[in-house]
Structure formats: C-alpha cells, structure tokens
Amino acid sequence: MTTRLADAPHPEPSSETAFSQNRLTRLSEKRSPTSTQDALKHDHAHLYLVTEGRVLLKHDEEVFDPLFSPSEVYDLAVGFDEAILLGFEADETPVLAAWSGADKDALPDYIKAIDIRSVYIQDLLPPDRLGALAQGAALVSWNRTHKFCARCGHPSDITDGGYKRVCPNCGAMHFPRTDPVVIMLAVTEDGERCLLGRGPQFPEHMYSCLAGFVEPGETIENAVRRETEEESGIVLGKVSYHASQPWPFPHTLMIGAHAVAKTTEIRIDDELEDCRWFTREDVRLMLAKEHPEGWWTPPSGAIASHLIQAWVEED
Amino acid sequence: MTTRLADAPHPEPSSETAFSQNRLTRLSEKRSPTSTQDALKHDHAHLYLVTEGRVLLKHDEEVFDPLFSPSEVYDLAVGFDEAILLGFEADETPVLAAWSGADKDALPDYIKAIDIRSVYIQDLLPPDRLGALAQGAALVSWNRTHKFCARCGHPSDITDGGYKRVCPNCGAMHFPRTDPVVIMLAVTEDGERCLLGRGPQFPEHMYSCLAGFVEPGETIENAVRRETEEESGIVLGKVSYHASQPWPFPHTLMIGAHAVAKTTEIRIDDELEDCRWFTREDVRLMLAKEHPEGWWTPPSGAIASHLIQAWVEED
Numbered sequence: 001m002t003t004r005l006a007d008a009p010h011p012e013p014s015s016e017t018a019f020s021q022n023r024l025t026r027l028s029e030k031r032s033p034t035s036t037q038d039a040l041k042h043d044h045a046h047l048y049l050v051t052e053g054r055v056l057l058k059h060d061e062e063v064f065d066p067l068f069s070p071s072e073v074y075d076l077a078v079g080f081d082e083a084i085l086l087g088f089e090a091d092e093t094p095v096l097a098a099w100s101g102a103d104k105d106a107l108p109d110y111i112k113a114i115d116i117r118s119v120y121i122q123d124l125l126p127p128d129r130l131g132a133l134a135q136g137a138a139l140v141s142w143n144r145t146h147k148f149c150a151r152c153g154h155p156s157d158i159t160d161g162g163y164k165r166v167c168p169n170c171g172a173m174h175f176p177r178t179d180p181v182v183i184m185l186a187v188t189e190d191g192e193r194c195l196l197g198r199g200p201q202f203p204e205h206m207y208s209c210l211a212g213f214v215e216p217g218e219t220i221e222n223a224v225r226r227e228t229e230e231e232s233g234i235v236l237g238k239v240s241y242h243a244s245q246p247w248p249f250p251h252t253l254m255i256g257a258h259a260v261a262k263t264t265e266i267r268i269d270d271e272l273e274d275c276r277w278f279t280r281e282d283v284r285l286m287l288a289k290e291h292p293e294g295w296w297t298p299p300s301g302a303i304a305s306h307l308i309q310a311w312v313e314e315d
Numbered sequence: 316m317t318t319r320l321a322d323a324p325h326p327e328p329s330s331e332t333a334f335s336q337n338r339l340t341r342l343s344e345k346r347s348p349t350s351t352q353d354a355l356k357h358d359h360a361h362l363y364l365v366t367e368g369r370v371l372l373k374h375d376e377e378v379f380d381p382l383f384s385p386s387e388v389y390d391l392a393v394g395f396d397e398a399i400l401l402g403f404e405a406d407e408t409p410v411l412a413a414w415s416g417a418d419k420d421a422l423p424d425y426i427k428a429i430d431i432r433s434v435y436i437q438d439l440l441p442p443d444r445l446g447a448l449a450q451g452a453a454l455v456s457w458n459r460t461h462k463f464c465a466r467c468g469h470p471s472d473i474t475d476g477g478y479k480r481v482c483p484n485c486g487a488m489h490f491p492r493t494d495p496v497v498i499m500l501a502v503t504e505d506g507e508r509c510l511l512g513r514g515p516q517f518p519e520h521m522y523s524c525l526a527g528f529v530e531p532g533e534t535i536e537n538a539v540r541r542e543t544e545e546e547s548g549i550v551l552g553k554v555s556y557h558a559s560q561p562w563p564f565p566h567t568l569m570i571g572a573h574a575v576a577k578t579t580e581i582r583i584d585d586e587l588e589d590c591r592w593f594t595r596e597d598v599r600l601m602l603a604k605e606h607p608e609g610w611w612t613p614p615s616g617a618i619a620s621h622l623i624q625a626w627v628e629e630d
Contacts (some may be wrong), residue, residue, distance in 0.1 A: 014534040049524040135532025153463035217450025219329040
C-alpha cells in the first residue's frame, strides 16, 4: 500500500484550525462488513477511547498519548462491537476509535479522561492526531445515538468500519451525519468594524462570530445571510468562504466566511445576549486577552478565531 | 413584518445554480409547535405537493404552477399532518410543502407529477420558486424517512413546522439532516486540462466533476483531496471553494471547488466507469453538446456545469 497524501497538511486557512489535520489514510473505498474485526486482529492496532465528550489519555508528566492497544484496555469497558475503523498509518497499522464505559473518576492513575475542548485548547495532542480524534469522536457518538432504524424503529447493525448502519428488518441503510454550520465575520463596508455576539451560555465576556445550522434548501451564502439577519438584524451583501473545520460536538462541519454588512443597526433576537460592532484595535486586544473591558475571543484553534485574525491581519 | 432580504438573489456563483434562489422568508426563530397549523389557517396559504422524487404541477399550456390551496387538494391524498412550513411571501402569505399520496398515473388532466430533475433542466419554474421546491422536497423526504426515534425506536412526532421531530418516549430531539457533498474540478498545473469522470449509472457519454460525501472529521479541502485520490488516483494541491448548491436528492448541500492537480496519472476505482483529462476546447464543445465524440456535461443548472464553465471562461 503506497503512502497516500489525502490528509497531509496543506498550507491553507482550513489546515490551521484545530482538528483539521489527520495523518491517517482512510481507504474509504476498501471498507467492508469485516473491516473493524480485521483491523482489530492486526498486531499493532491501536484505539482512541472516547466517553461523553471526553477522550482517555495516558499521561506521563506532560506527554499525553491517546492510543491504546486492544490488550491493555480490559478494565476500561470498551465497546469493541461498535468500534470505528479510522484509517491506517503510513506503515499500514490500523487505528480505530471506540467508546469506553469506564467511570472517569475511577481510572488508573496514568489515565485521564479529558474533555475534547480542553485537549485542543491546551494543545495536549499534536495537530495530526487531533483530526483523528475528531473523526473518532464524531463516529462513535453518531453510532451510539442512532442504534435504531429511523425508518421502522428496529435496532440497526453497525457495518463497514462504523460508517454505515443497516436495518435487518426493513433493509434501510443509514450513514453518519455531518451537520453543516455556517460561522461568519461580518465587516462594515468601510472595513473598520466587525460584528461579534455572545449567547447566554458563553463564558463571561467572550464574544464570537455569529453562527447557525445550514437549513435544507440553502446555499452557504444564503445561510450566512439568513442567520445573521435573524440573530442580529444586520443585512449582508457579499459573502466569501474562508475555511472549514471538523467540529466534533458532536458531528459538525464548521464553514467559515467573511461577509460585508450593508446595514449597521443591530436588533438582537432571543438567541444572543449581546451583539455589537468591534474595531480592529478592540479585537487585537481581545485576541491577546488584553482588552480593558475584559472581552475576549475564542481560543486560537477555533475557526472563529481564524476568521477574526484574518480580518485583523488584512489591515 | 418588514420584507427581509435573507434569500434575495445576490450576484455570486452560488446564486446562479439551480435551487439556490428562494423568495420566501423563513423566520426560523419564530417556529413553534403550532407553526404549521397556524399557517394552514391563513386565507391564502399555499402548498407545494411532492411525491417520490416528483412535484405536482398544475399546467395550462406551457405555464406551470406548483402552488395549491388547501381547499383544492381533497383528492390528492395530502399528508397535512406532516406538512412543512417553508416560509412567508413578501405579503406574509405562508407557503408550505406536503406529501401527496395520489397515484401519479391517475391525476386530473390539469395536474402533472414531474420529476424534480426535469423541473430544473427544463426551466419549468422560475428560479425563485425552485429554491422553495428544494427546501420542501428535502424536508418532506427527511420527515417521511425518519418517523422513528433513532435513539430508542419509538415513533417520533413532527413539530416546529417540520424542522424538528421529538420522541415522546425518551425526549430526544431530531433535526433534519443536510448532507455535505464536495464536487470538484481538478485542473492540471499548466491550466490546460480538467479532470472529468463518469459512473456506470450516468446517462450515456455524460462526464461530470468528481464528487463525494464529506466524512466526519474532514475539512472541505481534505474531503476534495481524499475523494479525488480515492476515485482517480490524482493527488491534488490547492483547493478553492467556488459555489454551493442545495440539491434535493434527497437532502444534500453540494460544495463546489476548483483544485490544482499535482499528478496526472489516472487510476480509477470501482466507482467510476471512466475518468480522463479534457482540454478547454473539449469541454467548450461538451457544454454546447457539440462534441464529435458525443460527450456532454451536466445541465446548466447543475453545479458541475458551473465549475466547468468558470474554468472555461477563465481563459
């Protein structure tokens, strides 16, 4: 098997976001009903283990290792039956992901269950392992929440490495869902100010780009305009795609764009607690967490941070 | 209610694709459990009626009308219980969509059930009605194929105008799915040739851009590279987003990109029947259906056609 470059880091805005790099080759066209079992038999197969929003990490001082061999996890309540085949290392070693039912408060000393947001914020794993973590967390989560056939209600069976479920009752095939979400930085026509908002559930003083799910029947640009107008009252003109990011909370594709605002009068709806215009100087300070008002912006791995940074650096 | 511009046609590549324009305002933030029933009570409410891949059109000579009033559909087996609220016209008239169980071969003379592909290919409806048709077809289809809770198997209930289903047994909420699919035109580094392929199920002699579903844990660009490499063996470098299109077969978001090919040796997998490089002159003739080999490209409303055309016109 030749090494394939499919997910090699490529110099583009998307590859600078968290979870965007993945060293594994998926070989998606080779998946079969026995892919997972075959992979688990490989001498050097390894698994990521995920729980509710967390990943299990073996740690030694400050070094964190997400990869477990099947033989070392006997007391971690691993769901091998529904393990996911993520792909293959350059040396053809298979890497998988599975659920661990272990009590996160009763783990051996050398294992911690760390929430996935903290893993990326604190750089606990190299970038090219984060992509596989996102892939695994999304697929484990989708399989766990879709154990029944939506067409007829019968329990469904996992197959093809976790990338398909089939219903033995009605024959329906179900594929993992990836939810497209637009996230956008609107900028005034004079280029001087950008629009950021915060929801009631946000950490205190944090402002971010507006965002929302793409609905059926929309283009990306129309979703950007609709969500912005619904949440803030601002009417947008030109929308420009900037970058995308896999966001495993639980299985989203963030689609980031810049947009030109045609109006400036903000009218917020119930979703936002606040929404306002910020100058470049404001956001420069917010990115550095040095704004005198205590305002700040999402961590640097988040696509919102990249949208904001790209605009600040445009000057 | 002020007229809102959320889906107004905006001069960008996406708005030139079929299904991208929608004159309705969704008011998504106003949806509630009674949205559909309230809308149906409106004096001038109208519905799109869809069946398996088709839409019912009233026709008078060459003029086609997709909008039915609730009172004129008594013999069309309309599923009012699961009707979808699409949005509102500028005069606040609600527009909905619903399933019709009518036998397409036993319809009154003035009604035809036309497959949705033909509707856009033959321009049977104005562009700003096609977007609502895509929206309605996607939502009706999703609701029909997701009547059971995937978490526990119990029948689920439609709510919020068709944009949510809730399970009365376990409380799970289910939202319509929109599947992101990348579709890409790879071009050689010298800019002289583009890559097109055909699957066994394609109409004879038709070639199109390569495409595939975005998988969990991928950026758009990485999905473009992976799918291209898996299907054709071609390794891509830079990927540039061009346009997106809602594609109601059944509920997909097409994400179109151009890409630079770093290799030229094609190796096809099982999915493609053929895949080859075409010159600009080739595709100019194919777009006009004048190629001496009889090769042609998808209809002009399809995003593949737009990707190809944009490259041809770049010269």
